Amino acid sequence: MIQNKEQWLEEASKKIKVPKELIEKAFHDELNGNPSIDAPLEVPDIMDITYKYTYGGISRFFREIRDNKQLYGTKCTHCGKVWLPPRINCNECYAPTKWVKLGSTAKIITYTIVYYATSVFYGKTPYVCAFVKVEGSDTLIMQNVFLEDVKKARVGMKLKIQFKEYRNGDMGDFWFVPAGEDLQHE
Amino acid sequence: MNKVGIVGVGTTAFKARWIEKTYYELAYDAAKLALEDAGIDKKDVGGVVYGIYNEFFERQFMPDVYIHNYIGMGLKPSVRVATGGATGGAAVFVGWTWIASGLYDIVMVLGVEKATDNYNYAVGHPTPETLKAILFSGDMTFENPMGLTAAASYALPMIAHIDKYGTPTEKQMAMVSVKNHKNAINNPIAQSPKLLTVDDVLNSKMITYPFKFYDNCLYSEGASAIILASEKVAKSLSDNPAWITGVGLSLDKAFAGERDDITIFTSSLYAGNDAYKMAGIKNPIKELDFAELHDAFTGAEILSYEAFNFCKPGDGGKLIEDGVVEMGGSLPVNPSGGLIGCGHAVGATGVMQTGEAALQVQGRAEKRQVKNARVGLVQSIGGPATAWTAAMIVERQDKIRVQRGKGTKGQGVKGARMKRTKGKGSKGARVQQARGKR
Numbered sequence A: 001m002i003q004n005k006e007q008w009l010e011e012a013s014k015k016i017k018v019p020k021e022l023i024e025k026a027f028h029d030e031l032n033g034n035p036s037i038d039a040p041l042e043v044p045d046i047m048d049i050t051y052k053y054t055y056g057g058i059s060r061f062f063r064e065i066r067d068n069k070q071l072y073g074t075k076c077t078h079c080g081k082v083w084l085p086p087r088i089n090c091n092e093c094y095a096p097t098k099w100v101k102l103g104s105t106a107k108i109i110t111y112t113i114v115y116y117a118t119s120v121f122y123g124k125t126p127y128v129c130a131f132v133k134v135e136g137s138d139t140l141i142m143q144n145v146f147l148e149d150v151k152k153a154r155v156g157m158k159l160k161i162q163f164k165e166y167r168n169g170d171m172g173d174f175w176f177v178p179a180g181e182d183l184q185h186e
Numbered sequence B: 001m002n003k004v005g006i007v008g009v010g011t012t013a014f015k016a017r018w019i020e021k022t023y024y025e026l027a028y029d030a031a032k033l034a035l036e037d038a039g040i041d042k043k044d045v046g047g048v049v050y051g052i053y054n055e056f057f058e059r060q061f062m063p064d065v066y067i068h069n070y071i072g073m074g075l076k077p078s079v080r081v082a083t084g085g086a087t088g089g090a091a092v093f094v095g096w097t098w099i100a101s102g103l104y105d106i107v108m109v110l111g112v113e114k115a116t117d118n119y120n121y122a123v124g125h126p127t128p129e130t131l132k133a134i135l136f137s138g139d140m141t142f143e144n145p146m147g148l149t150a151a152a153s154y155a156l157p158m159i160a161h162i163d164k165y166g167t168p169t170e171k172q173m174a175m176v177s178v179k180n181h182k183n184a185i186n187n188p189i190a191q192s193p194k195l196l197t198v199d200d201v202l203n204s205k206m207i208t209y210p211f212k213f214y215d216n217c218l219y220s221e222g223a224s225a226i227i228l229a230s231e232k233v234a235k236s237l238s239d240n241p242a243w244i245t246g247v248g249l250s251l252d253k254a255f256a257g258e259r260d261d262i263t264i265f266t267s268s269l270y271a272g273n274d275a276y277k278m279a280g281i282k283n284p285i286k287e288l289d290f291a292e293l294h295d296a297f298t299g300a301e302i303l304s305y306e307a308f309n310f311c312k313p314g315d316g317g318k319l320i321e322d323g324v325v326e327m328g329g330s331l332p333v334n335p336s337g338g339l340i341g342c343g344h345a346v347g348a349t350g351v352m353q354t355g356e357a358a359l360q361v362q363g364r365a366e367k368r369q370v371k372n373a374r375v376g377l378v379q380s381i382g383g384p385a386t387a388w389t390a391a392m393i394v395e396r397q398d399k400i401r402v403q404r405g406k407g408t409k410g411q412g413v414k415g416a417r418m419k420r421t422k423g424k425g426s427k428g429a430r431v432q433q434a435r436g437k438r
Ligand SMILES: [Zn+2]
Pocket: A076, A077, A078, A079, A080, A081, A090, A091, A092, A093, A094, A095
């Protein structure tokens, strides 16, 4: 039996970063019941690692987005293919690539509408994930498309890029909206 | 290459939660069942291949090392396979190579997964955390931040396919759900045996367009093991072993935006073609007696009919409409109930389905037995946008295949098999051709 419920909850809450009330609810029987000594015993836990991650050779891609609201791809110096997501070499030619400016329009090649997501995306459902072809690029990039009505998403839909006001240097800094509409998503 | 037999099968119940067992306790149960089924002792096992997908599910990195210890296999060769949803099938593939190469006479392939020890305290349910754990398999820089769930990963090629061919329709997908939930009623290990109507499926809530609740498989916990053996050992252990006569493995571009064609399951096409060629199968819809496919989502089963050449691209939905893939049809798909009926205990799933195929061809599948099941196909899919496929052909003793070959069709099949196993030239050609294609 848990000796000091309050202290146990306090420590659990600190450990797994979940409010005490929710932990109390989840462990109600263990805290308040009298489970047999052989009953399965559950414990609160978390796996948590912090990083200082490097974008390596494609760092410029994220600086251009963050600092200049500009999308860049990379062009193979051998075959001329334009990559987005960018890469510093071509996996077909094994040749280096160089940075090229891309346009601000795009087209949906395929998409889906997510109604049920992970806790990270609560409050954002339903949202559209799409493979889009950005003007000037030969490959597709995955990005969110924001629409007034998600059910209006279609293959072939024309899009324009929008940037977040305060940008962090990650893929969340931009998204797409229908080209013809005056829709500002934030 | 040496012949590879399946001489033992053992699967625990697939359940929403195995609160009373840890992952290695579940693994032990499956190992024990498979060893007993094969009639061998653990000391007879030459090595073990583990199929375990997700570290965050198990709350453990390198979980295989603790299982190996726990099930008493210490100091024997062992390797873990992790290929997303295809983990179980890919583990069978690796185990097959260990026997086919002549390295070992008996190999255990053991898949296990505990997917619901994750827990989301805000909703009081594991699923959001389970999805989060899976999301780490999407590219962390370019895909993870977009909220691409496993269902979305399948939905992207699905929508592209629907846009191009107009199929599968929502009704065709719903029919697959009804079939697989119903088939599971005959499977004692299944998590979701249910009699549903097409309307039940169509009216269930949207999860990820175009998949509704009943179009999805459920996350599951469970373990499954099979015992593979060389020809000599297999024949000494059983007068009716199952044989894995063809294998294929393909990994498509994980950045699916680089693919030439996103409307089809290309890795299944390649893995299937390799497995068919090895087994000498030329006309799958006629030669296969059943298939255990990776129906993580109903539409995935239909696109798999097409990728495995049961029909032309775009025509998959007709096979469910015409009843071809129903239990009474000419090519029943997922007699076990598949992932939708049994649940998806990821690392265990492909092993379970390979074991099911063995039970079918051995005539041991009890209530879910397909009549005269001689040759079956097993598929495991995994990775971003169905990047990975492992495919296996499982069949009965050669003599049965040869007997069938008394007709005109079978002779050709037998001839192709002989060429494959005996003629080095044809094998070289196959490898070369496969390389050229990729
Ligand atoms: Zn190039």
